[in-house]
Amino acid sequence: MGEKRMMKGRMKLLLCVIAVLSLMVIPAFAASGEMTDSALTVGVPVDRCPVFYINSDTNEITGIGVDLMRLAANDAGYNVTFKPIEEKNLKDALDNPSYDVIMPLGSSVSSTRGEPVIVSDNIMQTPFTLVTAGSRTLPALNDLHVGMLSSLAAGAETVNRLYPGMEISLYETMPDCVKALRTGEVDALLHNSYVWSYVLQKPAYSDLAVQPAAMFSMDFCAGTLDTPEGREIISRLNDGIKALSDTQRQAVILDHTSRKLYQYDFSDYLHKYGLVACVVILLIITLVVVTQQRVRAIRKWHEEKMRQMLDYDPLTGVYSMNGFRKRAELLLHTHPDTPYFLSYNNIRDFKFINDSLGREAGDELLRFWMSRSLENLSEDDEAIGRIDADHFAVLRHITGEEQMRNDEKNVLGPVQDFFINQGKNYRVQICSGIYVLTPTDFRNIDVDHMIDLARVAEKRVRDSRTSSFGFYNPEQWDRGKRIAEIINYLPAAIKAGDIQVWYQPQVNYETKRIIGSEALCRWDHTKLGWLYPFDFIGTLEEAGLIFDLDCFVWERVCQDLHRWNEQGKRRSVSVNVSRDDIREDRDIPAHFQNLIQAYNLTADQLHIEITETAYVENPGFLISTTEKLRSLGFQVEMDDFGSGYSSLHMLKEVPVDRIKLDLHFLTSSGDFEKSRVIVRNITRMINELGMNMIAEGVETVAQADFLQNIGCNEMQGYYFYKPMPVLEFEKLNEEI
Ligand code: C2E
Ligand code: MG
Ligand code: MG
Secondary structure (H helix, E strand, O other), X not given: OHHHHHHHHHHHHHHHHHHHHHHHHHHHHHHHHHHOOOEEEEEEOOOEOOOEEEOOOOOOEEOXXXXXXXXXXXXXXXXXXXXXXXXXXXXXXXOOOOOOEEXXXXXXXXXXXXXXXXXXXXXXXXXXXXXXXXXXXOOOHHHOEEEEEHHHHHHHHHHHHHOOOOEEEEEOOHHHHHHHHHOOOOOEEEEEHHHHHHHOOOHHHOOEEEEEEEEEEEEEXXXXXXXXXXXXXXXXXXXXXXXXXXHHHHHHHHHHHOOOOOXXXXXXXXXXXXXXXXXXXXXXXXXXXXXXXXXXXHHHHHHHHHHHHHHEOOOOOOEXXXXXXXXXXXXXXXXXXXXXXXXXXXXXXXHHHHHHHOHHHHHHHHXXXXXXXXXXXXXXXXXXXXXXXXXXXXXXEOOOOHHHHHXXXXXXXXXXXXXXXXXXXXXXXXXXXXXXXXXXXXHOOOHHHHHHHHHHHHHHHHHHOOOXXXXXXXXXHHHHHHHHXXXXXXXXXXXHOOEEEXXXXXXXXXXXXXXXXXXXXXXXXXXXXEEOHHHHHHHHHHOOOHHHHHHHHHHHHHHHHHHHHHOOOOOOEEEEEOOOOOOOOOOHHHHHHHXXXXXXXXXXXXXXXXXXXXXXXXXXXXXXXXXHHXXXXXXXXXXXXXXXXXXXXXXXXXXXXXXXXXXXXXXXXXXXXHHHHHHHHHHHHHHHOOOEEEEEOOOOHHHHHHHHHOOOOEXXXXXXXXXXXXXXXXXXXXXX
């Protein structure tokens, strides 16, 4: 009984042990059942199509390596997930614990941190091929310098182990690799053949050639750090890899290599179809440009048509009021120095012509009048326009007396006889009012106002019934004619020798000797007779023509000086320089320098007179010009000192050699005694400042004596000599 109880007790203990053991073992079995389906994260590079790449449809990582690994891992009981490697290369990725294994490794390398690595059995044999720029014969593999992607650093290590003599350079990207190849930095590029089959589809790489002879293969393994867990994973994976058959491998490889994976990007299209694209783009651009031009031309044509409609009178073809205004404004802007008149012309009793001879006859008359007028006008600087009905305005250049007579003969006469010549007994009468433009009209151009003034004159003519034309401002007409006769005649006068250079001797009163002379111009005008500078210098200055005259005078003086030099009679002459000659765009010193060189003169033979007022107007530039002239050896004289509003202060500022005191201005008006005081003091001052001085306009012995008394011996004036023609001047010099 006791034994039975003992047996019962032992049984209970055994059951307890079994229960405890089963409690311990069952979960262990359960755990081992979970291991069969454990997760495995495989890090892979995704830029190695078709070995590893992202499927653009599913956005999942796929490729030969992925499919083979998935087969092996599943076989080994792993639920495998692929994760793109973010690291620069596989060796770096090995140190990242978020991947369980890394692919692909050719052999067991060490991680970047130097940790030993364990690799799986070979999943497949990967062919590696060399690619060169164009086909060429390569040296032995051990003597090669090859380029590889730096993401293949682990592979490079394997290659290096296989071919220790091979030099390997790593590049970040495939374009960098290709660039190094093309520039000859490396002999060839090395990469997985499957990847090449993808990469070389890029049109820009069509010059790269595969070197089939230089092919070798590398293992394609998965690897991880050599730790107990790592060894466990690898060992399980190896079981799966062992189970992979060659048929499976080939099927996977064929599946991915036969797919059309390469997709053209923009640069590929550009490379492949660049020429065609350029031609197409060029064609499009040409088409756009041509169309634009055509549109612009049509718009211009329309604008021109519109302008014509607005600016021209359809009946006569001359300007309309609008067109005339515009044209007149333009002409006055561009010809500010030309004397102009504006006439307003009207046919007397035009209504009667229309009523009795017919509207058509009236139109004919207007057309005839305009065609005659147009023939008589210069298209360049004159204009005619129809203001309204039978009223026409003409802007005309004043050329002189002849003008009116010519207009009468060529236009007015035939228009007056228009109907008579047709056998009708009617004489046309034209009334013209003329407004002569004043300088203000050029500054403040108001064509309508000018037409109004001409219309006032026309009204007077129409009312008086005594003449056919009248002036709004007759005194301006005389002035305008005169200006025109001076301006228009100048070029011909210079050519014809109508402009002469006269000389007025300058003397030393003490020694009674001629010490020099001043060149003064005279104009023997074809129409106006002898003209003195006063008559035309100002006009030429206003018209911007004084430089033409002065150049002529200076050259003539140099010719005379040269002739006298040749005759052994060296003289010096003072020439006048207008304030308008000295401008920033004209190098006056160089002009004189060229002249004396051309005529073989010395600079001291030319004295250059610049009027005092010029210095007041533009002191800075005048002073620098004076300094330049003096540095070239010319004598510079300040002309007409005392005539302007100059300050004595200028004597200090302006670096001239001689002051020409204009006695005439000082003595012609006011208190003679006071003038004497002024002249005496100015003379003293000039002497004390160390400048030379000459008095001009000396007319009496009293003036000459007075000047001598106060210390001024150099004189020029009618008391001694008047300006005289060159022959007379030469004779005078011979006599004394
Ligand atoms: P200017 O340079 O002061 O010339 C002196 C003027 O005074 C000359 O008048 C001369 O004939 C006149 N004259 C000389 N002695 C006497 C006198 O005792 N009494 C009076 N009442 N007058 C006298 P002209 O020749 O009529 O020249 C007048 C101005 O015209 C000159 O004054 C000068 O400024 C300018 N001129 C003359 N020829 C030219 C030239 O070729 N070019 C330039 N730009 N201006 C010139
Ligand atoms: Mg002078
Ligand atoms: Mg003078």
